[in-house]
Amino acid sequence: MKFEAIYHRTSDNYCYPLNEEDLIINIKTGHDIERVFIYYGDPFEGGILGGNWTWNGVEEELIYKKNLTHHIWWTTTVKPKFKRCKYYFKLVANDTSYYYFEDGFYTEAEMNHQDKNLVYFTFPWMNSIDINKTPDWVNDTVWYQIFPERFNNGDKENDPKNVKAWGFHTVSNDEFYGGDLQGIINRLDYLADIGISGIYLTPIFEANTSHKYDTKDYMKIDPHFGDEKVFKNLVDTAHEKGIRIMLDGVFNHCGNQFAPWLDVLKNGPDSKYFNWFMINKWPFNKEDHNTNDGSFYSFAFTSRMPKLNTNNPEVIKYLLDVVEYWVKNFDIDGIRLDVANEISHRFCKDLRKLTKELKPDFYILGELWHDAITWLHGDEFDGVMNYPLATSLADYWVYPEKTNYDFECAINHNFTMYMQQTNDVLFNLLDSHDTNRLIDKVKDIDIFYQQLAVLFTMPGSPCIYYGTEIAMEGSYDPDCRRCMPWEDIDAGLFKDRIEIIKALIHLRKTNNAFKSRHYHFIEDKNNNRVIHYIKTDEDHKQVEVILNCSKDSIVVQRKGNELFSLLNEDTILKPKGVFIQQI
Numbered sequence: 001m002k003f004e005a006i007y008h009r010t011s012d013n014y015c016y017p018l019n020e021e022d023l024i025i026n027i028k029t030g031h032d033i034e035r036v037f038i039y040y041g042d043p044f045e046g047g048i049l050g051g052n053w054t055w056n057g058v059e060e061e062l063i064y065k066k067n068l069t070h071h072i073w074w075t076t077t078v079k080p081k082f083k084r085c086k087y088y089f090k091l092v093a094n095d096t097s098y099y100y101f102e103d104g105f106y107t108e109a110e111m112n113h114q115d116k117n118l119v120y121f122t123f124p125w126m127n128s129i130d131i132n133k134t135p136d137w138v139n140d141t142v143w144y145q146i147f148p149e150r151f152n153n154g155d156k157e158n159d160p161k162n163v164k165a166w167g168f169h170t171v172s173n174d175e176f177y178g179g180d181l182q183g184i185i186n187r188l189d190y191l192a193d194i195g196i197s198g199i200y201l202t203p204i205f206e207a208n209t210s211h212k213y214d215t216k217d218y219m220k221i222d223p224h225f226g227d228e229k230v231f232k233n234l235v236d237t238a239h240e241k242g243i244r245i246m247l248d249g250v251f252n253h254c255g256n257q258f259a260p261w262l263d264v265l266k267n268g269p270d271s272k273y274f275n276w277f278m279i280n281k282w283p284f285n286k287e288d289h290n291t292n293d294g295s296f297y298s299f300a301f302t303s304r305m306p307k308l309n310t311n312n313p314e315v316i317k318y319l320l321d322v323v324e325y326w327v328k329n330f331d332i333d334g335i336r337l338d339v340a341n342e343i344s345h346r347f348c349k350d351l352r353k354l355t356k357e358l359k360p361d362f363y364i365l366g367e368l369w370h371d372a373i374t375w376l377h378g379d380e381f382d383g384v385m386n387y388p389l390a391t392s393l394a395d396y397w398v399y400p401e402k403t404n405y406d407f408e409c410a411i412n413h414n415f416t417m418y419m420q421q422t423n424d425v426l427f428n429l430l431d432s433h434d435t436n437r438l439i440d441k442v443k444d445i446d447i448f449y450q451q452l453a454v455l456f457t458m459p460g461s462p463c464i465y466y467g468t469e470i471a472m473e474g475s476y477d478p479d480c481r482r483c484m485p486w487e488d489i490d491a492g493l494f495k496d497r498i499e500i501i502k503a504l505i506h507l508r509k510t511n512n513a514f515k516s517r518h519y520h521f522i523e524d525k526n527n528n529r530v531i532h533y534i535k536t537d538e539d540h541k542q543v544e545v546i547l548n549c550s551k552d553s554i555v556v557q558r559k560g561n562e563l564f565s566l567l568n569e570d571t572i573l574k575p576k577g578v579f580i581q582q583i
Contacts, residue, residue, distance in 0.1 A: 001093050003105055005030030005071060008089070010102075010121050012373050016419050017126040018077070023085055024420060026075045027062070027100075032093045036062040036074045040087035043122060055120075057087060066412040067405070067521075073416045083126040088118070132378030135361040138425040139515055141198040141244065142505050143463035144191055147433050148201060148225055149176065149210045150483045151466055152183030160224050168485035173210055173478040181226040181234050187486075192241045194469060194498065195505035198461075199238060200336060202433055203248045204231070207255050211433070211481070213338065214255030214305050218322045228330075235330050246334035246363060247326060251319050252342050253299040253307045261306055276315050278307050299339060310344040319347065320354050327358045334363030336427075340375070340384070341368045348380040365427050376422050383425040386460060389414045390430050393451050394441060396531075397549070403528035408521040415459055415517070423517050426460035430468075433481055437465065437474040445471060446576035449500060449566055450547050453578045456504045457535055457545050459517040469501040470494035500566070507563055507580070512537035530554060534583075546579045559583040 008014050008027040015025050027036060039057030046055055062074040078085060089100040098105045103119040111118065153159070153166055159178040166177055181204065191199070203212035206220045221231050235245050254261060260273035268274070268282050277296060284295035291298045299305035309315050326332050335355070337343060348366075355362040366372060366381040370388070375381045392410035396402050415423050430451055431438040442448050448471055455462050466472075467484055471494075474480040488494065508514045513535040524530040529550035535543045543563065548554050556573045560583040567577030 001091065001096060001098055001105075002030035002032050003098075006033070006091065006100065006105075008100070008121065010123050012377070013416065013418050015121070015123055017131045018420055019131065020083075020126060020128050021079050022077050023080055023123060023126065024075065024077055025087065026073060026416070027089060028068075028071045028073055029091065030070070031072055033072060033091050034094075035092040037090040037092075038062060038076060038078075038087055039090070040078055040080075040085055042080065042082050043084055043086040043120075043124075055086070066416060067409050068412055068416070069406075069409045073412065080123075080126065085123045086120045087122075088120050130378065132376070132419050132421050134382045134421045134425045135363050137244070137361060138198075138363050138382070138461045139459075140509070141461050142196055142508055143198040143200050143246075143427070143429075143461060144194075144196040145200045145429070145432060145463055145465045146184060146202070147179075147211070147466065147481050148181065148184065148204055149179040149212075150481050151179045152187050152484060152486060153178035153180060154182030154184070154186045155180050155226065155230075158224055158226060166483050166486075168483055168488070170479055171482050173481070176210055176224070177483050178224070179483070180224065181221070181230045185230070185234050185237055188237055188241055188243065192243065194502050195509060197242055197509070198244045198246065198333075198463075200246045200463065201248060203250055203338075205250075208257060209255075213250050213299075214257075215250050216255050216257040217259075218254075218319075219325060232330055235332060239331070244333035244363075246336055246365065247332050248338055249319075249323065249335045250338045251308060251310065251347070252337075252339035253305040256304045256306065258306075275312055276309055276318075278309050307342075310347040316344075316347050316350055320350060323351065324354060324358065327355060327362065331359075333359075333361075334365060336365040336367060336385075337381075338367050340366030340381070341370070341372070345375075345380065348375065352380055363425070371417060373418060376418050378419075383422060383427055383461070385432075386414065386426040386428045388417075389426075389428055389458065389460075390435075393430065393454055397442060397447055397451070400529075404521070404531050405523055405528065407531055408523070408533075411458075411521075420517055423459045424461075427463055428455055428458055428460040429463045429465070430455055431465050431480070432463075433465070434477060435480065436476045437472060437480050438468060439471045439473055440475050440480075444576065446567060450549065450576060450578055452501070452504060453545065453547065453564070453580065454531075456508045457514050457533075457543070457580070459515070459519070462508065464501070470497050503564055511543060511563070511582075512539070513541055513543040513582075527552070527554060542583045544581050544583045546573060548573045548575055548577045548579075551575055 006029045018024050041057040062076045064075050066073040091098050099111045101119050102121050160176040163176050163178045204225050205215050206217040206222045207214045221227050260276050263273050264271045279296040281295050289303045290301050291303045292301045297307040364381045366384045368384045372384040396407045439448050474482050516535050516537045518536040522532040527550050531547040533545050553572050553574050555571050556579050560581050562581050564580040567574040568579050573579050
């Protein structure tokens, strides 16, 4: 038995309450383990700790499992009658059994030794206040990310002086095209028609750049985007159409025109804001636009974006006041934290406390590109941007030698990292303002739709970047931030592409299996480049998804109602094809 491959702990994503009745228990083993049993019950069943009594748990076999590249993830749900649970595992491999306790592995004889004090795994109490609760509405939401400066120009009166003529072509971050909030309002009917139910706006507060990640004033809408009245109109009109609004909170750093930073540059250590930033030496070269000398910390090494000290109670209070202002006065529905992994946990915990008191179903999203379990215990973020999922999808097409089993393990890895309620609200995306566009990654319209079919059938909350509905082109930043080609869209040039996205969104919103957390893969050993999985909703209704990623046509078995298909002819699914049916 490969003991080194076996792992469990009574915290994080291994043991946690899903709600006030259900306790999720997961254990990771090597592929040599054939069966897993759990023995569980109340810690005090039979007597008080230390008494002269024997504890015996209820035996249950773990039948649900997911394959990982080097492990198996076993899972079960128990219902502790008195909200506390004591347990241990029995692991079976090659007719050999070992018992797994918190302090190690034992044979049956060792476990039953009369002088052995057994150290059980124990989940002490399912306190309701400690349960990780995420907003229900997020799993039902289809997001649309908008980079306001390039989405639509709705008010020529607020255009920058050096505004360029709107057009679809390569752009730079130094150019302005006049996109604004009124432009978004003018296109809300378009978004509602597609089926969008949530808009994520990159920063809209006053800043000097086109991207606005160098905030100048956190309490003011950028004048080139409009004003507070226009923003209130945007939120209210969006809400009337069933669309929620999430803002971008740039709290890791500010811009070099932020008033407290200007005060520091003027007064140095005498400034009352000196400790609002992470300054290591004074004076420093105010004209040097690179901070790799360590004079002060900034976003990356960009001196124009000095890092805010979110360890400082004054900074924490200021930023919380900012959030409270926008929630109370404009009824925003969520906030995405930029560079969230560098902000203090103290601020993140205080932010959650504030926003959940103001609006219990407020959505807190962190920008993290890596394992984020530290932020997802239920006292900080609800979810994170699921870039690892995008990488898993991309890798399967980047490496043609990968098999459907490799794909299965990669997807399972993504959805065993966190608690189930977190998986429901992960922000799933395939591209964004920080990456090259999806069509640039895959360079094939059919593969483009294959990946989108996966996106819309995964647990979590899917997001498309503005223009994805027309397979909009663009390489890495800043090329991924081109102007939306409204003239061509209005002329109907992209009607067919838009209809495909509308179909996927409609299925996502009307078929619960599409958004369910329950799925399992079917391995096609005859063709290891065919992805095949089943989604199951709470009523046991199922959807079958088949993607032909091989070079040969395959035969698909029709079992129920066809829901979505591309490159499919009756029972023949061509290479790069998609077939989804209700079964």
